[in-house]
Amino acid sequence: MRFSGLAIRTGVPLPPASGPTRVAMMYQGGVMALRESARLYGQCYRSISLTWGVPVARIPSWTSTTEEIYRRGLWTTSAQRDFLVRVWTRARRQLRRSVAAFILPPPWSIGPPTSDQWGHRQYLAMASSLRGPRSMPQFSNTWHELERVARASLDRAVDAYNFLEDSELSELAHQHAHHVAALVGGLFGCNIEYSDDAYWEVCRLTLMHNRWGMSAGFTATCTCSLCGQDIDSCPHLLDTRYEITVRHDTDGTCNVCGLLSCLHVDGEAESTFPRLLKSQLQLHEVSLVARPRDPLARFTRVEFSQEALQHGLGEDPEGREICCYRCLHPCSGFNQLPNRD
Ligand SMILES: [Zn+2]
Ligand SMILES: [Zn+2]
Ligand SMILES: [Zn+2]
Ligand SMILES: [Zn+2]
Structure with missing residues (x-):
């Protein structure tokens, strides 16, 4: 799958x-x-x-x-x-x-x-x-x-x-x-999406009823856009605005919004939130869990098994469009992650 x-x-x-x-x-x-x-x-x-x-x-x-x-x-x-x-x-x-x-x-x-x-x-x-x-x-x-x-x-x-x-x-x-x-x-x-010679489950509601997601093992270094230090140890808070002087660095990146072309003028004062910079994320492993660390780390599409689809439809759909009506139906409950111990 x-x-x-x-x-x-x-x-x-x-x-x-x-x-x-x-x-x-x-x-x-x-x-x-x-x-x-x-x-x-x-x-x-x-x-x-x-x-x-x-x-x-x-x-x-x-x-x-x-x-x-x-x-x-x-x-x-x-x-x-x-x-x-x-x-x-x-x-x-x-x-x-x-x-x-x-x-x-x-x-x-x-x-x-x-x-x-x-x-x-x-x-x-x-x-x-x-x-x-x-x-x-x-x-x-x-x-x-x-x-x-x-x-x-x-x-x-x-x-x-x-x-x-x-x-x-x-x-x-x-x-x-x-x-x-x-x-x-x-x-x-x-x-139901058809691509790469396969049918894919993309129904948001049906996928939501599968109660599992991905937990990522990772290390990351994020620096603060205001002081350049590690965001976890610097004094700036992500939900607080700070008064700073607008400055574009040598490659033209604005220190307020991080864009290359913007309306901020060098030398003017702006109030801004700190941004996370150089989020160097190193992903080590991903595992399937019932409660992912990031609650939004979920499947966005899952391949249908050919047999299950044929069984459900009574014929081979051969690439033609299939409508999902399951999101209109009464709730048929949640699927939990099978216990794999
Ligand atoms: Zn649907
Ligand atoms: Zn900082
Ligand atoms: Zn800007
Ligand atoms: Zn439901």
């Missing part, structure tokens, strides 16, 4: 392996991610209901579809999938129609044609030329922007769960991730 993932993040302070500081940092990181995800999720709903006028009740929620599945007694995966595809397709079509109506005003909105048949045809031709080539990209821009916000919300929702899994907010973060994943999968789709 092949997989790719993140072994460790660099340039951010990592929580220690254990102890109260770890608990506090995990909580802080989780609440920040949850808040950001909720803000983006709310932004999607605001656009849907206030901008495009689709009542929120018309958009299925993960809770409502899950309740409906149990109420109707849909116990097989295929019965659940048929139901979910039906309700989400209906919602997606209505939303796309509303977005299109908002962006592409119908010809009669400019005023009904008053003249004869000939004038009417001319008017229609004029109206379609007005809204044709310019408005279609506008529609797809608007749609893609909504999709981008929704997917960003899902990314942060998964981060939040990874931070909060051992806290009392874990169930809240878990449910929130299901809600966002259903909105993303239902409106914009979630696909």
